[in-house]
Amino acid sequence: MSSDQPADETGNQTQSLSLHQRILGDVEGHILSGAWPPGHRIPFEHELTEQYGCSRMTVNKALTELVKRGLIERRRKSGSYVTFPHVQSAVMEIHDVKLEVQSLGLEYSFQLDERHIRKAESRDADRLDLPPSARLLEVTCRHFAGGRPFCFEERLISLAAVPEAETELFETSAPGSWLLGKVPWSTAEHRIRAVGAGRGAAQALDISSGAACLVIERRTWSGRAPVTHVRLTYPGDRHELVAQFAPSPLG
Structure with missing residues (x-):
């Protein structure tokens, strides 16, 4: 045995x-x-x-x-x-969130949460360099991937640069998609940070307050005129940034 x-x-x-x-x-x-x-x-x-x-x-x-x-x-x-697949964004490009979602093979949708017109305030100076008398459109919306919150968008649009935005209700296109098709941009600036989700972002993304998030802040100009500032907040476990680069020529 x-x-x-x-x-x-x-x-x-x-x-x-x-x-x-x-x-x-x-x-x-x-x-x-x-x-x-x-x-x-x-x-x-x-x-x-x-x-x-x-x-x-x-x-x-x-x-x-x-x-x-x-x-x-x-x-x-x-x-x-x-799991929901990770999204890779190129740091030096302006991406449409809709295309990010569709590249994953997931159904895309968005919901406009707030939209109102106001004058620029001192708190806006770091976001969009405009005089206090400038008129802004402020919008917030949520992007969804397969019915799940994917990205929380907070955006300011200069009505001097994009007067058509004053009457645009964003019923069929999210603000970012609409702007890409409406206004040619010449310069952009990205700022990327890791943050804990604040109360508003946590609620919008259906995550715990303080959860790790990736925040991309972007400003764009058309010539010398500021066009828009946007803050995109992603759940940190579902997004990553990728950059491709080559060494600069010597001399």
Whole structure:
């Protein structure tokens, strides 16, 4: 009997490894094929245990590997879900948020939350360099990816540079998309910061107050005239910035 035991143990180990790879491959296949889209709940561990006729430890090992690969996330007391893919933005380009979302294969939508016209105030000096008498359009909106909050936008638009904005209600296009198609820009400035979500951003993005966020602040000019300032706030775990560059010529 003792001579058979090592073979039996080896057989069990091989079977466990095979089941682990099978679970890993099956779940990964469902995700990569799109059958399980971002936000889809993965079957609970006990359900997978019953489905594959294996131990919970084998299932847990497979799911842990999927977490490491960034394909699923575990939520306490809720289960495991297919992750939303990370977005990569080029630092030196002006991107349309709508195109960012669509590049992920997700349905895009936006909601305009506030829109009002006012005069420039001292607090606006760092955002848009305009005299106190200048008239501004201030808007806030939320962008969604697959029905999930994706980005919170806070924007100032100079009505001297873009007079058409005064009557634009942004019913079919978000402010950023509308501006890109309306006003040619000649210069842009990006400022990028990591911040904890304030109350307004946290509520808009449906995240915890203080959660890590990536904030991109951008100013654009047309010639010497300031056009717009925008602050885009993204949940920090779903966005990253990418820059491509080459060494400058010597001399």
